[in-house]
Amino acid sequence: MSATDATNNGALEKDVGSSAQDNGASVYPQMSAEEHSVARAAARFGYGPLAHVNASDAVLRPFGGEFQPGLYRDVKERKFGNPAPLGLSAFALTTFVLSAINMGAADLSMPNIVVGLAFGYGGLVQLLAGMWEMAVGNTFGATALSSYGGFWIAFAIVLTPGGFEIGEELGGLSSEEFNHSMGLFLMGWFIFTTILLFCTLKSTVAFFLLFFFLDLTFLLLGISYLQGNGHAPDSRIQKAGGMFGLLAAFAAWYNALAGIADTSNSFFITPVAHFPWSPTGRSRREKTARENV
Known part of the structure; x- marks a missing residue:
């Protein structure tokens, strides 16, 4: 890979471990002094247009704003936007x-x-x-966003009044059979989310918390339907599931903001916290160790 390609990749990637180069103004002359100041601050967090990667390892690091918990190479000879914030926003609002x-x-x-x-x-x-995540080579993002999109469509099909009559066939939305069926439906999504949660352990804290809160949401809501009084879910457990659902929604919005905000459209950069065992966390420790020698 040429030095020019490495520089371009560094401009596009938001989650790398190295800091900004001192000659950022010469690399990005179109930036104002204020924009350079914001970009240098972003680079200290490990991402942004002034952060750079090693030319021999030009891959995107784990980052919630890209909905990618593992290393993957960016798309060559095609220009795709980042579809993750769109999917995260759709998930968060619903x-x-x-x-x-x-x-x-x-x-x-x-x-x-x-x-x-x-x-x-x-x-x-x-x-x-x-x-679109599949098109940019992000298998995790494609699996997660497409699956939860399918979840919401399936959920809407069940609740469509007078449409598919699934609830009516199960005795009505307040019947014991419907509640137990919905409980099994939600527990299945709890298992799936747990699988995805394991894949976020080397990513950022915000990315991990999104799936952690969502996992607890499915678990608690599933239990509330299975342990209800036969005609309605257990209200206390359901409210607890709703609370964790709100936390998951705001975590999704936070990751979406991290994927959207940069020096071209924002006066601030969304901080991203890296686990100490993540690639970025390890590279920072190694850099600190070298500086202290």
């Missing part, structure tokens, strides 16, 4: 509304308002974002 209802906000008890969001935004848009 999860926010449903979780607020699960917590009993505004005395709402039925989640029918979520049907439109689940079909259009959390479902269709997130599914499309997942397919």
Whole structure:
């Protein structure tokens, strides 16, 4: 790979371990002094347009804003935008509304308002974002976003009034058979989310927390339906699941912001916290050790 390619990759990547070069102004002359100052601050976090990678290891590091917990090479000879913030935003808004209802906000008890969001935004848009993740070579992002897009579409199908009549066939939305069926449905998604959670352990803290909160959400909601009184989910466990759902929604929005905000559109850079055992964390420790010698 040429030095020019390495420089271009460094401009595109948001999560690398090395700091900014001192001659950033010569590399990016189109930037103002203020933009250079913000970019240098971003580079201290390990990402941004002034952060650079080793030319022999020009791959994207684990980063929630790219919805990628592992190393992968960027797309060559094609220019794709980052689809992760779109999918994360679709997931976050739909999860926010449903979780607020699960917590009993505004005395709402039925989640029918979520049907439109689940079909259009959390479902269709997130599914499309997942397919675009596949196009840029991000297998994890494609699997996660497409799967949760399918979850919201399936959830909307179940709750569509007078449409597919799944709830009616199970005795109604307040029947014991429906509640137990919904509990099994949610527990299956808890297992799937746990699998994805294991893949985030070498990524950023914000990325890990997104799947950790979501995992607890599915677990608690599944238990609430399975342990209900036969006609309704256990309200206390359901509210706890709603609380963790809200946390998952805000974690998704945070990761989306990290994928969108840069020096071209923001006066601040979203901090990303790296686990000490992550590639970026290890490279920083090695750099510190060299500086102290």
